[in-house]
Amino acid sequence: MLSSCMDQGAPMNFFCNSGKCATCVVQVMEGNEHLSEFSFNERYRLGEKLQSGYRLACQTFVYGDAMIKLG
Numbered sequence: 001m002l003s004s005c006m007d008q009g010a011p012m013n014f015f016c017n018s019g020k021c022a023t024c025v026v027q028v029m030e031g032n033e034h035l036s037e038f039s040f041n042e043r044y045r046l047g048e049k050l051q052s053g054y055r056l057a058c059q060t061f062v063y064g065d066a067m068i069k070l071g
């Protein structure tokens with residue numbers, strides 16, 4: 001998702017690109033069904049926030065349309 005957002009010109013914050021710093025947190029507003037399963041690092045870093053749509057952009061793969069809220 002990180003590269004998709006950057007390709008669209010979205011101003012993304014990211015540091016590690018490996019799921020360890022959590023600077024790339026985004027919130028999925030629509031299209032959860034088009035995203036990859038939660039990674040280990042997302043479960044560890046975000047915990048219950050995953051249920052509110054928060055994801056680590058660098059750990060999430062996009063397979064279809066989704067609406068993402070940055071920052």
Ligand code: FES
Pocket residue numbers: 013014015016017018019020021022023024025056057058059
């Ligand atoms: S860039 Fe560090 S967790 Fe995504």
